[in-house]
Amino acid sequence: MNLDELKRHKPKSKYFVGIDSDGTVFNSMELKHKDCFIGSLIRIFDLAPIAHEVHIVWNYVNIYSINRGTNRFKALLLTFNYLREMNQVKRLNMKIPESRILKNWIDKSEQLSNDSLKNVFSEVSETEKSELAL
16 A cells, blocks of 8 residues: 555544554564564674674664664665774774675665575675675
8 A cells, every 4th residue: 555545545444453564463673673683683793792782773773763664685784884883893893794795786686685685696706705695
């Protein structure tokens, strides 16, 4: 349903049930991000020394900012960009992935999905694969 259709909608009953784009009827966004995604992000990219900062940035990008609900790949790049600017990250000399291949794919791809990313992975050089393999 687009915005115009929603504005013209005439309720037929006292209750409205809205289904989120991921198929849920519950506000599970905070739970998913805080309890599921952040831990994997920290573990996969070896960010334990800045876990506190990762929590702050990831939650900001995905829950509390204008980017709420953005594609997960775009959110990852935004998170990395914010982390690179944080004083604690700089003090610890943490290496935050540049993810140039990922950014290029996001900028050019018509579909930001796992399958689309797998296709890119199969087409890039071994050096570029090491960046994506993280």
